[in-house]
Amino acid sequence: MTTNSATLLPMPGREFRIPEPRVAERTSVTQVPAFPPDIIENHTFDEISIADSACLTRTLTAEDIQLFATMSGDVNPAHLDPEYANATQFRGIIGHGMWGGALISTVLGTDYPGPGTIYLSQNLSFLKPVRVGDTIEVRVTVAAKDERNRRVTLDCVCTNQNGAQVITGSAVVMAPREKVRRARPATLQVRLTDKTLRYRQLLSAAKDMPTISVAVVYPCSPDALRGALEAAAIQLITPVLVGPEATIRAVAATADIALGNCRIVDVPDAHAAAKTAVAMASAGEVQALMKGSLHTDELMGAVVKASGGLRTGRRISHVYALDVPSYPKPLLISDGAINVEPDLDAKADIVRNAVELAHAIGIAVPRVAILAAVETVNPHMQSTLDAAALCKMADRGQIEGAILDGPLAFDNAISAVAAKEKGINSPVSGQADILIAPNLEAGNMMAKQLQYLADAQVAGLVLGARVPVILTSRADTAIARIASCALAVLVVRARTAAGES
Numbered sequence: 001m002t003t004n005s006a007t008l009l010p011m012p013g014r015e016f017r018i019p020e021p022r023v024a025e026r027t028s029v030t031q032v033p034a035f036p037p038d039i040i041e042n043h044t045f046d047e048i049s050i051a052d053s054a055c056l057t058r059t060l061t062a063e064d065i066q067l068f069a070t071m072s073g074d075v076n077p078a079h080l081d082p083e084y085a086n087a088t089q090f091r092g093i094i095g096h097g098m099w100g101g102a103l104i105s106t107v108l109g110t111d112y113p114g115p116g117t118i119y120l121s122q123n124l125s126f127l128k129p130v131r132v133g134d135t136i137e138v139r140v141t142v143a144a145k146d147e148r149n150r151r152v153t154l155d156c157v158c159t160n161q162n163g164a165q166v167i168t169g170s171a172v173v174m175a176p177r178e179k180v181r182r183a184r185p186a187t188l189q190v191r192l193t194d195k196t197l198r199y200r201q202l203l204s205a206a207k208d209m210p211t212i213s214v215a216v217v218y219p220c221s222p223d224a225l226r227g228a229l230e231a232a233a234i235q236l237i238t239p240v241l242v243g244p245e246a247t248i249r250a251v252a253a254t255a256d257i258a259l260g261n262c263r264i265v266d267v268p269d270a271h272a273a274a275k276t277a278v279a280m281a282s283a284g285e286v287q288a289l290m291k292g293s294l295h296t297d298e299l300m301g302a303v304v305k306a307s308g309g310l311r312t313g314r315r316i317s318h319v320y321a322l323d324v325p326s327y328p329k330p331l332l333i334s335d336g337a338i339n340v341e342p343d344l345d346a347k348a349d350i351v352r353n354a355v356e357l358a359h360a361i362g363i364a365v366p367r368v369a370i371l372a373a374v375e376t377v378n379p380h381m382q383s384t385l386d387a388a389a390l391c392k393m394a395d396r397g398q399i400e401g402a403i404l405d406g407p408l409a410f411d412n413a414i415s416a417v418a419a420k421e422k423g424i425n426s427p428v429s430g431q432a433d434i435l436i437a438p439n440l441e442a443g444n445m446m447a448k449q450l451q452y453l454a455d456a457q458v459a460g461l462v463l464g465a466r467v468p469v470i471l472t473s474r475a476d477t478a479i480a481r482i483a484s485c486a487l488a489v490l491v492v493r494a495r496t497a498a499g500e501s
Helices: 062-072 082-086 097-110 197-207 222-233 245-254 270-282 296-303 344-360 382-395 410-414 416-421 440-453 478-500
Strands: 015-017 039-041 053-059 118-126 135-146 151-159 165-174 181-183 212-217 237-243 263-266 288-291 317-323 331-334 367-371 403-408 434-436 457-463
Touching (some): 062 097, 097 165, 135 165, 197 457, 222 237, 222 288, 237 245, 237 270, 237 288, 245 263, 288 478, 317 344, 331 344, 331 440
Parallel strands (some): 212 237, 367 403
Antiparallel strands (some): 118 165, 151 165
């Protein structure tokens, strides 16, 4: 029930209830007004009577626990780690004790006495744990008034749905002198996202597989060196450092990076490192390559060299693997790094390479959206003609293992609602696993926008060569580097399994 001026008249023993917070349905952190606006009104010292009480009711959710941990920094595993919590005396996750304490503060500050109240002291006894799903009634009752100092003592009791007291205590406040009646301030709608969930899932998929040997090409910067060794530390890869040994050791010493017994192949410069690493992969000495601190063109030039390179019958392309918080599943984008203006043949291989990665990470039949600026075939827009041709190639079995549709604009590819509004009946809209960009600029900007504006986690590989190439950037985080190594492990193992079948 929403309180109003008629229900706030001072009456001995009167009970006041705080309404549930009201926020508009939104999917982002946004300040939104409540409609119609609730009124928040205080009780001055003169209006307060002994035995008056106020209460609110809240049900503890898993999201409440996560939010409280984020806000307070209290990451006690008893609240967040099910494995640890199950081994404690509580036999499971419990809420933070001060979550209940915060609800007491909510009553005092917003309803009784309300705005203008100064919190002076609080004592609490925590009697029983509060678990996810428990519904807690928080009640404060006026126990004493100090006329001289305008101080009010209130008994505080939190009771669960079974009638058991979980928190008891008392609070002392200085009650407001002046009347306040205002619209209840808008609250924030918060969407919780676990930025490392799919990263952990990816590592879990790769961790039970044997490590792969990776030639790290010219690791002559702290980031390049650290990324490879961090992946080695969790047993994803066995790195072989290819570059000038003196420089590598100097960088490691300066950055306090322990090389341990890591093998180093001593070559004089970046050009020689790329050539040597490619030769090692060609000879089967390593199962993947990882870019160090040399330029991408220098590494890829050695990979695609007609003589002595790692070419196959398929065009080489790059695939971004993204975890976008607002999208319900992993999203692959290609090609945003290798092919500048791919023709139809190149796009067909770009699709095949992306599908290979999708299969390797466990997507059995990926849905592929061929992107353009519009969703209809336009003879004057080559991207729409290519999209239509690619879909017909899939119909004829020239591209296998996936469901293709296009041309699709970006909104129609990722939103079934947008597609429906435009009358598009598509098996891919709103369910896309792979987005194929019309050219490198579009693919690169799309991936970077999702990374920097939508807070996406990004990893990626170059595919189409005889071995996968882990193409990291200087701006990549440690998570991105390790995730890219995990992708390489999955691709190598999938290829091995396919060769055995």
